[in-house]
Ligand SMILES: Nc1ncnc2c1ncn2[C@@H]1O[C@H](COP(=O)(O)OP(=O)(O)O)[C@@H](O)[C@H]1O
């Protein structure tokens with residue numbers, strides 16, 4: 170078998186003019202595997218030199234027969250503007266909902282990313298691999314009908330995976346001919362691709378979830394105002410907050426951690442002990458719109474939480490002139506959950522430590538100390554069950570998916586300037602409180 174890198178290089182060679190069609194350049198795919206693995210493969214025009222090789226055996230099992238698989242993808246940033254990004258994200262969300270209904274409901278879905286071999290944010294597409302275990306013609310019909318219902322730009326792309334007698338894999342893209350008829354175009358070879366140095370979604374994160382400054386998040390909600398009155402309401406509140414906030418002399422302490430690690434318990438106890446103001450992000454003034462944003466695609470949800478942090482920043486600035494301030498969640502939550510959700514695969518696929526995505530936004534008020542509460546997964550589950558409250562779907566996901574939980578925890582620990590100080594929150598409430606108070610006294614000399 171030829172090395173994956175060489176096959177990719179062969180596919181990447183410029184094509185002869187006769188072959189220069191829609192797929193003149195190969196495309197790479199990152200397929201999320203069960204248990205958090207990622208398989209990378211490329212598709213390119215048939216007839217190029219070199220033997221085709223089956224991709225990663227785990228991917229081949231998901232792509233090849235028996236059964237049939239389809240790749241349905243939407244460009245992340247079809248235009249340069251935020252409005253187009255938001256439209257694309259909502260289209261993908263709608264497609265996901267529709268894929269769970271009717272004849273498509275029996276298909277298995279796996280997260281799929283499509284990207285150019287050179288990386289970069291430009292050609293990124295998000296999508297799904299649909300696997301029909303029964304290889305039913307109804308599935309294909311339903312998928313084409315779904316494409317027919319997507320009349321506005323951006324239009325999703327659909328490709329179908331087929332195996333041949335010699336166990337090679339091919340992808341056959343579907344294209345709309347003459348604006349009316351769906352046709353399958355020339356098959357493209359499926360070959361393994363090397364794992365890129367950086368997960369393909371990372372270059373796009375500053376525009377799609379880990380916004381590096383207030384204006385980047387603001388532009389997303391601005392694009393939502395035509396269909397979400399809540400977006401206008403949040404923007405009005407953000408715009409009342411000064412861009413340069415002047416903080417007071419008292420220390421600002423943030424308590425972070427996964428759900429049920431004891432943040433509410435600790436923040437209340439610390440606030441009592443230090444006679445500190447207790448704040449939380451998202452702040453109460455926007456919490457009535459939280460559910461509406463939680464129901465929207467990730468880019469909109471993250472913009473909401475990001476702007477919530479800027480509103481909290483101006484509350485912190487005022488409160489820290491009068492007393493110490495304790496904050497229940499802040500920027501680190503927003504960034505860690507966004508990174509863990511957007512980066513498919515497992516912990517090893519996260520951007521490396523010191524990557525810019527882990528840096529604190531330059532225009533957001535910095536706390537003096539960030540405490541990260543950690544407990545074992547078993548203890549966390551006991552506390553969640555003991556509390557018995559309603560949970561957000563993301564928190565349910567955390568419980569169900571330990572890979573996701575690990576990605577959130579590791580992202581937390583990689584955050585920089587300020588970084589997190591980890592405190593083991595497994596002991597009794599009193600002992601955890603004492604550990605946190607002693608850390609605060611060590612790190613905040615300005616405490617009276
Ligand atoms: N140190 C502790 N030991 C045992 N139970 C705790 C401890 N700290 C918090 N709990 C309980 O665990 C549950 C989750 O705590 P909570 O403070 O609400 O977490 P969070 O705000 O991080 O979601 C609550 O029922 C709380 O009473």
Ligand SMILES: Nc1ccn([C@H]2C[C@H](O)[C@@H](COP(=O)(O)OP(=O)(O)O)O2)c(=O)n1
Pocket residue numbers: 427428429432450451474475477478498499500502503504506561563564
């Ligand atoms: N500052 C914040 C606060 C919460 N979030 C997001 C991250 C997760 O999706 C949820 C977790 O919040 P949730 O209120 O469920 O957690 P707690 O109950 O406070 O532990 O909200 C955020 O992105 N930024």
